[in-house]
Amino acid sequence: MKNRPTLPALAALAFAVAALALLQPSPLAAQRFGMLTTIEPAKLVGVLKDMGMDAKDDSEGDTKKVLWMLGDQRCFFFFPPGGESIQFYYGVTGTDVTLQDINTWNRDYRYSRAYMDDDGDPILELDLDLAGGISEGRLKDFVTTCQVSFDKWRSNIISKKP
Numbered sequence: 001m002k003n004r005p006t007l008p009a010l011a012a013l014a015f016a017v018a019a020l021a022l023l024q025p026s027p028l029a030a031q032r033f034g035m036l037t038t039i040e041p042a043k044l045v046g047v048l049k050d051m052g053m054d055a056k057d058d059s060e061g062d063t064k065k066v067l068w069m070l071g072d073q074r075c076f077f078f079f080p081p082g083g084e085s086i087q088f089y090y091g092v093t094g095t096d097v098t099l100q101d102i103n104t105w106n107r108d109y110r111y112s113r114a115y116m117d118d119d120g121d122p123i124l125e126l127d128l129d130l131a132g133g134i135s136e137g138r139l140k141d142f143v144t145t146c147q148v149s150f151d152k153w154r155s156n157i158i159s160k161k162p
Contacts, residue, residue: 035133038083041066047139070150088126088146092158097122101157112149114157124153 041057044066048055058067064079078087105114112126128142
């Protein structure tokens with residue numbers, strides 16, 4: 001005879017699933033409380049400019065992106081379809097950065113990832129997921145984290161190389 005779940009066990013499982021669903025705010029509830037559940041390039045450009053930064057919508061066709069100038073360096077924010085996340089991207093060519101440098105970065109620094117692209121060039125990325133909603137303050141904090149990571153990446157990894 002096979003063991004089958006009892007009615008009380010099934011009821012408890014159903015209750016647990018329903019309770020977990022209630023803990024996750026709906027997009028409508030998140031928007032009602034001023035939370036961002038999606039984002040478009042224009043919104044991020046406005047936030048960056050409010051923070052005193054140089055940015056512009058650099059979208060091309062279906063590729064939504066924001067160009068963010070950090071000094072003379074071009075950084076990008078990419079927006080996947082639906083705008084439910086943002087990806088910071090910075091790549092540089094003509095360096096002697098090694099995989100050991102990349103591994104050291106990934107070991108020592110949180111919130112970002114580094115890798116070598118198909119051409120052997122070092123890339124720095126950070127992601128922000130908007131699922132469940134985020135405040136504008138959290139968006140600004142993400143931008144600050146991107147800038148701090150960029151600065152450390154340039155000084156600790158890129159600038160050390162000829």
